[in-house]
Amino acid sequence: MNIGLDMMGGDYAPLEAVKGVAQYLSNPQTGISLTLIGDKATIEELLAAHAVPLTSIQIVHAEQVIEMHEHPTKALKEKQQSSIAIGFHLLASGKIDAFISAGNTGAMMVGALFSIKAIEGVSRPTIGAYIPRENGSLGLLLDAGINADCKPENLNQFAILGSLFAEHILGIENPKVGLVNIGEEEGKGNILAQVTYPLLKENSLINFVGNIEGRDILMDKSDVMVCEGFTGNVVLKMAESVYDIVKRRGIEDEHFDRFNFEMYGGVPVLGVAKPVIIGHGISHATAFKNMIAIAQRMIEKDLLKKMQDAFTN
């Protein structure tokens, strides 16, 4: 199993990426090797400085970096020697089994969609967001902003992808799927929600529990919460701002500490044919470590195969 990591992506790369690798490798791993992509000399120096064991590490040099502000499609096309472009090349050709980056999100999406492509039958890959709940578990809200306008069938597919991720990666048995809506009963909501409801209800691949309202998002009424990416992104960013307010006001609370979305590292692009994980630009060491662990789990559980099966049956 070989996990590829863009060492140059994110505001604190490559230092925090190296520290994340060190954290990850501090627990002995079996059968995992890491391919670190980026400026070879710098990476080697940092690995040495942090006394990272090199036995399961290989470095692939990348001369270029796609910066955070660059235009995704343009940058990816023009910077063939960038860590992101090389990462996708390695993933597409099977030299790595998963690719992780906290770099330019747009470039990561373009790479995922065009180098790796969607799982057959999936019209729109999606990105979810973890939602901390008071019972200590994590829920998954999707789409988190990639698909601003959606059709009912997109939401129905997000529900399938999200359920498989919640079950196999978050470890939630028979995850409850809720449709984010503005009313509890069937028939409530905007046109999208009204048309989506019966699709979810009839979908035998998921455990649909009905509509959930804004007040239920931070609760555990459902584990997988589906909506279009506009609402999902607004909700997610508002939840992030709650953490900022809590901190500014000097409130110390274990639950609200979990609203620090930074610590979750990245979220996978669900619906593309190979594991691709996109991190927050502000990722620190723990986030990188967590992303590697998620990639490992996705490979071990053969999540992609399970997703492919769901869409071919």
Next chain:
Amino acid sequence: MNIGLDMMGGDYAPLEAVKGVAQYLSNPQTGISLTLIGDKATIEELLAAHAVPLTSIQIVHAEQVIEMHEHPTKALKEKQQSSIAIGFHLLASGKIDAFISAGNTGAMMVGALFSIKAIEGVSRPTIGAYIPRENGSLGLLLDAGINADCKPENLNQFAILGSLFAEHILGIENPKVGLVNIGEEEGKGNILAQVTYPLLKENSLINFVGNIEGRDILMDKSDVMVCEGFTGNVVLKMAESVYDIVKRRGIEDEHFDRFNFEMYGGVPVLGVAKPVIIGHGISHATAFKNMIAIAQRMIEKDLLKKMQDAFTN
């Protein structure tokens, strides 16, 4: 000036409504009379029990009550002697200058739209929600859930209505209008937001400051935040749930206390030709008092005339 109040609406009516009237009248008011609509005997008894001065009060008896669970249109049609039906009759015929109820929201909306009608030029009246900000002021988010699907022109009109309310009732000079969106730059967002942006930008009646993201909603980046009612309602209910979580976790914080949306009483239906205020079902005395005060301010400032002018120029 005569303000009509449905004494039978809300989970704690008529007791809390009477206590709200008592609170309101405890500050001497000039030129205001209150028309209390509901079961006359009960109201008289409660007014006496709370030693409410009767000089500026008149009671209009209503034999029926529209319950919270009843179908709005059906109930309003069949219960002509209900406090809500009578209230709208008094408002439409000019016997009261504003009508307030914490009763069946749907029936209040139907009454507002069909007995009172929209201001000429307004395609869709709207309901906003107050958003507490750390600087102590209130922002206004609209639509809060009445219009689940919107056209760009609706959002543009909400911006005008919300700006006038923010300026004259909330006392915010030259209120900043933000478009709720998922990205900061023009051109970002879903199709609705993309098409709405230029309308807001060219609207000379408002002070448009551009897109605001989910993280800005609880901040003071803008005073009037416009979006369709689906996102608005999800966001609002999530903010309400933050208050519940804060309380459950035993956190005492002045700012988060202001997330107790109950205390704001009701919000006016903006865009109908007369002042109509719809309260939370869970309204307590302070909420009733606040709703009467808002109605008074709307009448004193002649807000409806200002709104009419905005749509005829």
